[in-house]
Amino acid sequence: MPESTYDIIIAGGGTAGCVLASRLSTAEPSLKILVLEAGPHTRNDLFHVQPARYLHHLRPDSTTIKFYTAKHSEELLGRQLVVPCGQCLGGGSSVNFTMYTRASASDYDDWETKYGNAGWGSNDLIPLLKKSETYQIAKDQETHGYSGPLGVSYGGHFTNVGQQFLEVAKEYDKSRGKTNDLNDLSEKSLAYGRWQKWIDATNGTRSDVPHHFIYGKENDHPNLEIQTGCLVKRVIFDPSGPEAYTAKASKLVVLSAGTFGSPQILERSGIGRRDVLEQVGVEPLVQLDEVGENYQDHNVMFVPYLASDEAETLDGIVRNDADEVKKWDSIWRAKGSGLMSNNALDAGIKLRPTPEELKDIGPEFEETWKEYFEKAPDKPVLWIGAVSMFVGEPSSVPPRKYFSMGYFTTYPVARGYLHITDREDINAPPSFDPRYLTDKADLALLNWAYKRSREFARRLGVYQGEYTQAHPKFDEQSPAFCRDSGTPAAVHAEDIQYSGVDEEAVEQYTREFVATAWHSIGTCAMKPHEQGGVVDSKLNVYGTRGLKIADLSICPSNVGSNTYSTAVTVGEKAAVIIAQELGIAGL
Numbered sequence: 001m002p003e004s005t006y007d008i009i010i011a012g013g014g015t016a017g018c019v020l021a022s023r024l025s026t027a028e029p030s031l032k033i034l035v036l037e038a039g040p041h042t043r044n045d046l047f048h049v050q051p052a053r054y055l056h057h058l059r060p061d062s063t064t065i066k067f068y069t070a071k072h073s074e075e076l077l078g079r080q081l082v083v084p085c086g087q088c089l090g091g092g093s094s095v096n097f098t099m100y101t102r103a104s105a106s107d108y109d110d111w112e113t114k115y116g117n118a119g120w121g122s123n124d125l126i127p128l129l130k131k132s133e134t135y136q137i138a139k140d141q142e143t144h145g146y147s148g149p150l151g152v153s154y155g156g157h158f159t160n161v162g163q164q165f166l167e168v169a170k171e172y173d174k175s176r177g178k179t180n181d182l183n184d185l186s187e188k189s190l191a192y193g194r195w196q197k198w199i200d201a202t203n204g205t206r207s208d209v210p211h212h213f214i215y216g217k218e219n220d221h222p223n224l225e226i227q228t229g230c231l232v233k234r235v236i237f238d239p240s241g242p243e244a245y246t247a248k249a250s251k252l253v254v255l256s257a258g259t260f261g262s263p264q265i266l267e268r269s270g271i272g273r274r275d276v277l278e279q280v281g282v283e284p285l286v287q288l289d290e291v292g293e294n295y296q297d298h299n300v301m302f303v304p305y306l307a308s309d310e311a312e313t314l315d316g317i318v319r320n321d322a323d324e325v326k327k328w329d330s331i332w333r334a335k336g337s338g339l340m341s342n343n344a345l346d347a348g349i350k351l352r353p354t355p356e357e358l359k360d361i362g363p364e365f366e367e368t369w370k371e372y373f374e375k376a377p378d379k380p381v382l383w384i385g386a387v388s389m390f391v392g393e394p395s396s397v398p399p400r401k402y403f404s405m406g407y408f409t410t411y412p413v414a415r416g417y418l419h420i421t422d423r424e425d426i427n428a429p430p431s432f433d434p435r436y437l438t439d440k441a442d443l444a445l446l447n448w449a450y451k452r453s454r455e456f457a458r459r460l461g462v463y464q465g466e467y468t469q470a471h472p473k474f475d476e477q478s479p480a481f482c483r484d485s486g487t488p489a490a491v492h493a494e495d496i497q498y499s500g501v502d503e504e505a506v507e508q509y510t511r512e513f514v515a516t517a518w519h520s521i522g523t524c525a526m527k528p529h530e531q532g533g534v535v536d537s538k539l540n541v542y543g544t545r546g547l548k549i550a551d552l553s554i555c556p557s558n559v560g561s562n563t564y565s566t567a568v569t570v571g572e573k574a575a576v577i578i579a580q581e582l583g584i585a586g587l
């Protein structure tokens with residue numbers, strides 16, 4: 001461990017942590033900054049750099065992911081949900097699906113107005129969203145940036161699965177149009193469209209944070225030290241205490257260990273709810289009741305369908321078929337294009353239901369709709385999209401081509417928690433319950449989304465039936481019965497009718513298969529102290545001096561999108577806040 005004293009120590013070198021470290025070390029070369037990251041470096045590793053390789057990181061023996069196992073859940077029929085988090089330099093940015101999705105403007109406005117966080121509304125954050133990106137898809141778009149480190153494009157290939165989805169959408173659902181920008185943060189983006197990606201069009205590589213903010217000559221930061229393989233245990237306010245390995249900060253410690261890491265470090269440091277701390281023998285220093293509470297995620301399903309041989313899918317690459325990998329790897333090396341620079345997510349919609357669809361979703365969702373969505377016209381209730389592959393462990397299914405219909409709820413009602421279970425053992429799994437599907441509204445939306453997305457799937461030209469093992473078990477006599485063979489339905493064919501018994505089968509299926517969308521947030525929420533906040537709007541941990549948090553644990557409420565964009569922006573915002581406080585110009 002480094003012995004010397006640093007100005008700033010950042011615990012966790014993930015998405016927000018790397019952005020923060022890079023911005024500050026560039027703006028002020030005299031600042032000495034240390035980043036302590038639990039996982040390994042990711043530099044030039046093809047499994048990180050090539051966008052099509054992301055499922056590799058989710059294998060059970062992964063060295064770049066940490067798996068958090070939840071309690072047994074009644075709602076999930078006794079299952080224990082597992083939530084994987086990036087554990088490597090770059091964190092989520094280095095292992096994620098590279099899907100470029102931004103929040104709705106009202107999500108950030110809620111942070112400012114509902115939770116009293118001045119400076120966090122959309123008008124403040126859009127300039128920072130722009131600052132981090134180079135939008136390579138179209139020029140002169142008001143909400144997009146053109147000189148930031150992270151390239152945004154459609155990737156190097158538009159699969160026929162994605163194309164067919166958009167063709168079907170045009171004819172099958174005329175109530176919504178098509179948009180050229182699914183991510184301008186406004187209600188205009190709630191339409192069908194070609195999905196943007198965190199992929200650099202110039203070379204077909206992943207737009208992660210280490211390769212674009214940290215590594216490389218242009219990002220050479222002699223004042224920035226990065227230690228990988230270092231799991232931060234606690235923050236010590238009195239440096240005279242006995243510890244095996246310590247690093248000292250003279251100005252500031254920032255926790256950027258993510259939604260799972262940061263609350264655990266706080267609790268081991270004596271900051272949290274008294275009974276939680278006392279139960280594991282940690283002396284309470286600062287009582288903050290909601291450390292580790294307010295856990296939120298999105299609930300995802302990827303429903304597999306059988307695809308014809310003509311389908312352009314990533315299955316071969318994911319299975320590591322030597323010929324397939326060789327072919328696409330050589331195209332990627334030569335031109336930065338082809339399936340290796342694709343993430344299988346080419347088309348979809350952020351969906352807000354019509355009055356008719358609201359009726360179909362059912363009464364369980366009514367109250368949530370009225371309270372949360374009705375007056376926020378830019379908020380979608382679901383993401384639905386086509387995925388050009390089987391999403392899961394490839395060896396668990398016969399080797400062939402698949403496509404999937406993916407969908408996730410954008411603002412689940414359920415709130416969970418996680419807390420440490422051991423004072424000393426940093427590797428002791430936390431007590432974790434995401435409380436998925438504990439609210440009927442969340443279940444109703446997912447059930448409806450299965451039926452809705454299936455109507456798209458069976459109309460795609462590449463459709464050859466359902467992969468029945470991973471579908472609801474409908475009665476053989478039911479029109480909803482799934483078959484592992486078939487031909488595409490006509491675009492204007494009747495929708496499948498589901499009986500009461502069929503609906504029960506869908507619900508059972510949702511409970512059996514629902515999974516994390518890897519979008520954990522909220523366990524150190526930025527809210528007023530009296531409302532259970534953990535940090536204030538300058539990211540200071542209440543009741544402490546010189547301790548901030550900068551990662552997605554600070555989100556007081558959800559964003560209706562995948563979360564990488566918000567994590568980068570939290571890193572950018574933290575850099576601005578800290579620079580102002582330290583009198584550093586240029587940020």
Ligand SMILES: Cc1cc2nc3c(=O)[nH]c(=O)nc-3n(C[C@H](O)[C@H](O)[C@H](O)COP(=O)(O)OP(=O)(O)OC[C@H]3O[C@@H](n4cnc5c(N)ncnc54)[C@H](O)[C@@H]3O)c2cc1C
Binds near residue numbers: 036097
């Ligand atoms: C598999 C997967 C797929 C995803 N797909 C998408 C997508 O397609 N699009 C999208 O927008 N978002 C996606 N996301 C979500 C997005 O990447 C994350 O929300 C975001 O990266 C979180 O950023 P963060 O800074 O809060 O935390 P992280 O990026 O998770 O960083 C936290 C870092 O802290 C480190 N750490 C934790 N504890 C300690 C400790 N005690 N000591 C030292 N270091 C520690 C971790 O190793 C990690 O590197 C995905 C995430 C995952 C995991």
